[in-house]
Amino acid sequence: xxxxxxxxxxxxxxxxxxxxxxxxxxxxxxxxxxxxxxxxxxxxxxxxxxxxxxxxxxxxxxxxxxxxxxxxxxxxxxxxxxxxxxxxxxxxxxxxxxxxxxxxxxxxxxxxxxxxxxxxxxxxxxxxxxxxxxxxxxxxxxxxxxxxxxxxxxxxxxxxxxxxxxxxxxxxxxxxxxxxxxxxxxxxxxxxxxxxxxxxxxxxxxxxxxxxxxxxxxxxxxxxxxxxxxxxxxxxxxxxxxxxxxxxxxxxxxxxxxxxxxxxxxxxxxxxxxxxxxxxxxxxxxxxxxxxxx
Amino acid sequence: xxxxxxxxxxxxxxxxxxxxxxxxxxxxxxxxxxxxxxxxxxxxxxxxxxxxxxxxxxxxxxxxxxxxxxxxxxxxxxxxxxxxxxxxxxxxxxxxxxxxxxxxxxxxxxxxxxxxxxxxxxxxxxxxxxxxxxxxxxxxxxxxxxxxxxxxxxxxxxxxxxxxxxxxxxxxxxxxxxxxxxxxxxxxxxxxxxxxxxxxxxxxxxxxxxxxxxxxxxxxxxxxxxxxxxxxxxxxxxxxxxxxxxxxxxxxxxxxxxxxxxxxxxxxxxxxxxxxxxxxxxxxxxxxxxxxxx
Amino acid sequence: xxxxxxxxxxxxxxxxxxxxxxxxxxxxxxxxxxxxxxxxxxxxxxxxxxxxxxxxxxxxxxxxxxxxxxxxxxxxxxxxxxxxxxxxxxxxxxxxxxxxxxxxxxxxxxxxxxxxxxxxxxxxxxxxxxxxxxxxxxxxxxxxxxxxxxxxxxxxxxxxxxxxxxxxxxxxxxxxxxxxxxxxxxxxxxxxxxxxxxxxxxxxxxxxxxxxxxxxxxxxxxxxxxxxxxxxxxxxxxxxxxxxxxxxxxxxxxxxxxxxxxxxxxxxxxxxxxxxxxxxxxxxxxxxxxxxxx
Numbered sequence: 001x002x003x004x005x006x007x008x009x010x011x012x013x014x015x016x017x018x019x020x021x022x023x024x025x026x027x028x029x030x031x032x033x034x035x036x037x038x039x040x041x042x043x044x045x046x047x048x049x050x051x052x053x054x055x056x057x058x059x060x061x062x063x064x065x066x067x068x069x070x071x072x073x074x075x076x077x078x079x080x081x082x083x084x085x086x087x088x089x090x091x092x093x094x095x096x097x098x099x100x101x102x103x104x105x106x107x108x109x110x111x112x113x114x115x116x117x118x119x120x121x122x123x124x125x126x127x128x129x130x131x132x133x134x135x136x137x138x139x140x141x142x143x144x145x146x147x148x149x150x151x152x153x154x155x156x157x158x159x160x161x162x163x164x165x166x167x168x169x170x171x172x173x174x175x176x177x178x179x180x181x182x183x184x185x186x187x188x189x190x191x192x193x194x195x196x197x198x199x200x201x202x203x204x205x206x207x208x209x210x211x212x213x214x215x216x217x218x219x220x221x222x223x224x225x226x227x228x229x230x231x232x233x234x235x236x237x238x239x240x241x242x243x244x245x246x247x248x249x250x251x252x253x254x255x256x257x258x259x260x261x262x263x264x265x266x267x268x269x270x271x272x273x274x275x276x277x278x279x280x281x282x283x284x285x286x287x288x289x290x291x292x293x294x
Numbered sequence: 295x296x297x298x299x300x301x302x303x304x305x306x307x308x309x310x311x312x313x314x315x316x317x318x319x320x321x322x323x324x325x326x327x328x329x330x331x332x333x334x335x336x337x338x339x340x341x342x343x344x345x346x347x348x349x350x351x352x353x354x355x356x357x358x359x360x361x362x363x364x365x366x367x368x369x370x371x372x373x374x375x376x377x378x379x380x381x382x383x384x385x386x387x388x389x390x391x392x393x394x395x396x397x398x399x400x401x402x403x404x405x406x407x408x409x410x411x412x413x414x415x416x417x418x419x420x421x422x423x424x425x426x427x428x429x430x431x432x433x434x435x436x437x438x439x440x441x442x443x444x445x446x447x448x449x450x451x452x453x454x455x456x457x458x459x460x461x462x463x464x465x466x467x468x469x470x471x472x473x474x475x476x477x478x479x480x481x482x483x484x485x486x487x488x489x490x491x492x493x494x495x496x497x498x499x500x501x502x503x504x505x506x507x508x509x510x511x512x513x514x515x516x517x518x519x520x521x522x523x524x525x526x527x528x529x530x531x532x533x534x535x536x537x538x539x540x541x542x543x544x545x546x547x548x549x550x551x552x553x554x555x556x557x558x559x560x561x562x563x564x565x566x567x568x569x570x571x572x573x574x575x576x577x578x579x580x581x582x583x584x585x586x587x588x
Numbered sequence: 589x590x591x592x593x594x595x596x597x598x599x600x601x602x603x604x605x606x607x608x609x610x611x612x613x614x615x616x617x618x619x620x621x622x623x624x625x626x627x628x629x630x631x632x633x634x635x636x637x638x639x640x641x642x643x644x645x646x647x648x649x650x651x652x653x654x655x656x657x658x659x660x661x662x663x664x665x666x667x668x669x670x671x672x673x674x675x676x677x678x679x680x681x682x683x684x685x686x687x688x689x690x691x692x693x694x695x696x697x698x699x700x701x702x703x704x705x706x707x708x709x710x711x712x713x714x715x716x717x718x719x720x721x722x723x724x725x726x727x728x729x730x731x732x733x734x735x736x737x738x739x740x741x742x743x744x745x746x747x748x749x750x751x752x753x754x755x756x757x758x759x760x761x762x763x764x765x766x767x768x769x770x771x772x773x774x775x776x777x778x779x780x781x782x783x784x785x786x787x788x789x790x791x792x793x794x795x796x797x798x799x800x801x802x803x804x805x806x807x808x809x810x811x812x813x814x815x816x817x818x819x820x821x822x823x824x825x826x827x828x829x830x831x832x833x834x835x836x837x838x839x840x841x842x843x844x845x846x847x848x849x850x851x852x853x854x855x856x857x858x859x860x861x862x863x864x865x866x867x868x869x870x871x872x873x874x875x876x877x878x879x880x881x882x
Contacts, residue, residue, distance in 0.1 A: 174827040187485040191775045239468040481779045533762040
């Protein structure tokens with residue numbers, strides 16, 4: 001069994017996951033916060049709802065560290081009987097998550113690429129396949145991998161501002177979204193919209209995203225957390241077991257497809273990202289981002 | 295060849311089915327009614343349209359008796375060359391059908407559960423795979439199995455009243471809709487809507503059901519039969535053969551999936567419904583219904 | 589390697605395809621036109637956009653000659669590195685294309701039916717699988733095979749006039765649309781709409797087609813070419829390689845299905861079209877068209 005922090009968590013529940021099933025030692029505390037570097041988790045044991053806040057400034061990019069902490073935190077919640085639902089949101093203003101961290105894909109070893117890609121897969125497998133009710137409270141822009149996190153939830157609420165946009169914009173960077181990004185997207189918006197949006201690498205402003213069905217609901221920013229809690233309460237009114245089996249029935253085919261091709265998908269990523277042409281365009285993109293900042 | 299009334303009708307057209315292909319012995323009678331206990335069928339031989347009215351008060355629940363009569367009646371029509379289309383509607387005020395009869399699932403033997411579930415499968419296979427044009431004229435609420443009957447038709451018209459609702463609400467009762475309910479639903483409303491609606495066990499008021507595409511058209515109650523006849527006439531304007539092959543092409547994959555897993559699906563149902571926890575919650579639900587009535 | 593004009597072009601790029609990759613010998617000419625009998629192609633090498641105009645009066649029907657020229661022209665563009673996108677439109681007023689030429693299906697030999705059907709398949713494989721950006725500028729009615737051409741593009745713009753209609757109306761003629769017509773249609777409009785529309789053989793007036801998602805955008809006739817150019821420019825702003833791989837990912841399953849069953853599909857067509865009942869109804873349909881004209 002690999003040590004905690006290594007990302008084959010799926011098949012090996014760590015000790016604290018099992019420990020979490022014990023009755024809480026401080027039953028009077030209504031909220032228990034356990035902090036990490038990248039992700040802040042608050043569990044309200046009275047409602048059974050956790051909030052997971054991304055706090056990795058400047059843009060909550062999905063680095064290997066972020067993904068590791070994200071998966072460990074999610075696993076803790078998954079194994080905690082007191083937790084039935086989780087709300088994902090951002091603690092960084094104006095951005096939900098900028099998606100995969102490009103620095104993890106630039107000038108690194110094949111082993112590093114493999115480890116990174118396995119962590120990306122793991123994140124998706126855990127969110128898309130979660131037994132908990134998952135709600136994305138999208139309080140900022142959410143391109144690429146950030147959009148994937150939202151797409152993998154049961155329900156998406158977004159701040160109504162047209163300044164915030166969301167989409168799988170990989171094609172804009174000369175990259176192709178993996179097939180499981182695509183499968184998840186098609187399940188949400190249908191084939192035609194997915195085809196257009198993926199080919200154009202579209203980032204849809206919130207009102208457009210709502211029209212396309214990419215997000216389920218728009219709210220003013222100050223109402224977001226309240227709305228997310230209300231949606232969660234509606235979903236938690238259902239008995240867990242029937243809801244979980246129903247969710248699994250709906251998502252199993254798409255989840256199984258990655259599980260069956262996981263190693264192949266990693267090899268594809270390594271050989272793609274190792275290409276000099278891709279390395280060059282990623283370096284140029286990073287340069288551009290740096291200039292933009294300064 | 296099993297005797298009539300046993301539900302392997304699909305593979306064994308009964309004698310009266312073949313007899314019905316003979317020229318009618320009373321050519322002057324424009325309408326021929328053959329009555330049953332649970333289902334009333336009227337065939338207008340001039341238009342080739344039958345109306346099948348559910349008349350099993352109080353709520354047209356799909357009992358084994360109801361399903362048996364339903365399948366026999368449908369088979370008669372299917373084998374009757376004078377019949378090209380069938381309209382399903384209710385003779386009971388305010389309810390189309392309340393879905394599967396819970397008394398068939400409570401405190402019975404495994405053999406009974408098997409017989410009942412086979413009848414439910416048979417009903418769906420016959421309606422979803424019918425060569426006739428099938429129109430649901432939904433004149434009342436239509437939860438669970440009642441919704442399935444409507445979903446399996448070619449076209450759904452519903453009374454516009456928001457007091458009437460429709461949906462696959464199994465999850466509300468702690469039950470999971472079978473995969474073929476789900477497949478039928480996804481074919482009608484798409485993946486995202488199906489996922490939300492099934493997980494929440496939603497019963498959609500008619501106007502909402504129309505917005506989601508769950509029903510194709512809303513009309514005032516007094517216009518329902520007229521509208522159903524008009525829709526039917528439009529569909530019957532097409533040559534039968536091409537329409538039937540087209541319908542089969544669209545629905546074959548989903549039909550074949552149940553046919554391939556039929557016995558497995560029956561075993562699943564038996565082992566699920568035999569669980570003490572499920573029996574308990576069904577008994578509680580029945581108690582609640584009884585109290586509601588009195 | 590078969591001579592040009594024979595329709596196994598897919599697996600055998602002809603000499604002029606490869607030659608076209610050479611630098612153009614007349615670099616000053618901004619537009620190069622190479623004319624055929626049925627199809628007029630203009631390539632603007634500065635933008636990389638070709639326009640393919642159907643000019644086979646009276647109704648641009650998809651005859652064997654038309655399909656052969658269409659495929660050869662498309663292959664030339666596909667192999668020409670100067671060409672990145674193609675706009676399909678009609679040079680015949682009021683009609684985009686009337687679909688398959690019925691005279692090819694009437695009173696001919698099985699060998700002819702096979703050759704014709706292979707050409708229809710080839711056309712679809714080439715358009716649906718094109719590496720170029722494909723835009724349909726639908727400036728007239730577009731039934732059956734004409735609709736298929738439009739459905740196979742990346743984007744559909746149609747003149748907003750309700751006088752022009754589009755749809756797979758095969759069922760109206762007593763014919764069944766092949767499974768790959770259906771697959772293409774379902775990918776564009778979803779399962780429920782496809783099921784209704786195919787069974788009814790519906791021809792949707794432009795505004796209705798837009799509501800159903802069958803066309804992406806409506807414009808006044810005088811704005812059509814300008815709009816098509818603008819849409820094309822937006823799609824060509826993306827790097828080709830990522831866009832092409834994304835498109836292939838979206839369409840591969842449906843393309844592969846025909847490739848795997850191509851000979852079987854040809855045999856189906858031959859045996860279907862050879863039936864006396866079908867021959868009779870096609871002859872009657874042709875008589876009706878002739879009377880309409882005179």
